[in-house]
Amino acid sequence: MSAIQMVDLKGQYEKIKKEIDEGVINCVSSAAYINGAQVKSFQENLENYLQVKNVIPCANGTDALQIAMMALDLREGDEVIVPSFTFIATAEVVALLKLKPVMVEVDAGTFNVTADIIEQAITPKTKAIVPVHLFGQTCDMQSIMQIAEKHNLFVIEDNAQAIGSDYTFADGSMKKAGTIGHIGTTSFFPSKNLGCYGDGGAIFTNDDGLAEKMRVIANHGQSKKYYHSVIGVNSRLDTIQAAILDIKLKYLDEYAAARQKAAAFYDEAFKNIEELQTPAREKNSTHVFHQYTLRVKNGERDALQKHLENAGVPAMIYYPVPLYRQEAFAEYVAPGFRLPTTEKLCDEVLSLPIHTELHEEVLGKITVEVKNFFR
Numbered sequence: 001m002s003a004i005q006m007v008d009l010k011g012q013y014e015k016i017k018k019e020i021d022e023g024v025i026n027c028v029s030s031a032a033y034i035n036g037a038q039v040k041s042f043q044e045n046l047e048n049y050l051q052v053k054n055v056i057p058c059a060n061g062t063d064a065l066q067i068a069m070m071a072l073d074l075r076e077g078d079e080v081i082v083p084s085f086t087f088i089a090t091a092e093v094v095a096l097l098k099l100k101p102v103m104v105e106v107d108a109g110t111f112n113v114t115a116d117i118i119e120q121a122i123t124p125k126t127k128a129i130v131p132v133h134l135f136g137q138t139c140d141m142q143s144i145m146q147i148a149e150k151h152n153l154f155v156i157e158d159n160a161q162a163i164g165s166d167y168t169f170a171d172g173s174m175k176k177a178g179t180i181g182h183i184g185t186t187s188f189f190p191s192k193n194l195g196c197y198g199d200g201g202a203i204f205t206n207d208d209g210l211a212e213k214m215r216v217i218a219n220h221g222q223s224k225k226y227y228h229s230v231i232g233v234n235s236r237l238d239t240i241q242a243a244i245l246d247i248k249l250k251y252l253d254e255y256a257a258a259r260q261k262a263a264a265f266y267d268e269a270f271k272n273i274e275e276l277q278t279p280a281r282e283k284n285s286t287h288v289f290h291q292y293t294l295r296v297k298n299g300e301r302d303a304l305q306k307h308l309e310n311a312g313v314p315a316m317i318y319y320p321v322p323l324y325r326q327e328a329f330a331e332y333v334a335p336g337f338r339l340p341t342t343e344k345l346c347d348e349v350l351s352l353p354i355h356t357e358l359h360e361e362v363l364g365k366i367t368v369e370v371k372n373f374f375r
């Protein structure tokens with residue numbers, strides 16, 4: 001058995017090597033490295049897959065969040081509600097734009113922010129909410145959109161981790177994660193469920209006005225070449241990355257199914273281990289398992305991680321520190337501010353290998369090693 005990895009990008013590539021190599025060579029030989037035809041093709045195919053009116057490709061998921069927030073005409077000091085248990089990018093761009101990140105709790109089972117938690121944090125200065133569909137399942141967007149409407153707030157879905165997840169509304173209708181709020185953003189970082197071979201990102205919206213604004217912002221603030229109406233940024237998806245993504249998009253649902261199969265194997269293996277809590281599912285969302293994250297409830301998370309490492313099984317802590325404890329955010333947080341669930345999660349979570357190439361033999365080895373620890 002070869003070394004177990006958190007994510008097997010090489011193994012995934014080997015399976016689609018011929019198509020990918022051809023796609024990359026086509027880009028290189030066409031010399032259309034920037035805004036080549038593949039960017040438009042991927043954009044349209046992703047619009048079709050997500051059933052959203054506008055996809056705006058950009059350079060990475062952090063830029064996608066920044067461009068989305070720049071399009072909302074917010075003023076210095078306006079408050080933006082973000083979960084405290086997420087990757088830094090979600091809140092980083094808020095601070096970068098001189099807005100105030102208001103960090104809130106998440107649900108201890110699903111790791112997602114909820115409408116109730118959000119509503120408690122709303123003040124007259126709140127202008128936007130950024131629900132993060134953490135680890136691969138969509139937050140309860142119907143309730144979140146109701147709260148947003150009631151308080152007249154923008155909703156930007158940070159969908160870096162849940163592309164392809166389906167959300168079902170009370171009336172039975174369905175939408176893809178990232179297409180329910182006013183704007184959705186994603187990342188195509190290589191290890192993401194839809195990952196390219198470098199950096200990449202995209203923004204989604206059904207609002208044509210916002211879409212046009214964001215296209216302009218992403219392109220140096222110009223709607224006509226060399227005429228700049230607003231201050232923008234330079235954020236493009238490379239042609240080569242678009243070509244790769246266009247190929248991988250065809251496999252996205254198959255990839256999600258492979259991840260779900262591995263998650264089901266883990267669930268079954270750990271169901272009788274009292275010290276472990278397997279990931280709870282959102283009621284109205286499918287889970288595409290960007291991460292499979294356990295809670296180790298006996299205070300021995302770090303020891304389990306060490307035990308696994310010694311046995312050749314990688315396991316990662318996403319995330320070890322709540323956002324409000326990051327030094328970078330010190331000025332936004334009152335001394336002694338604590339969110340008990342977030343604190344607990346940072347002490348208890350452990351993510352196991354999950355990817356599209358996990359075979360039963362490997363899953364067997366991983367689960368046996370976890371079980372050995374609790375014997």
Ligand SMILES: Cc1ncc(COP(=O)(O)O)c(C=O)c1O
Nearest residue numbers: 060061062087089090160187189
């Ligand atoms: C929740 C979340 N938001 C935003 C990002 C930022 O994406 P990128 O790394 O492409 O800038 C990531 C990626 O790591 C993420 O996980």
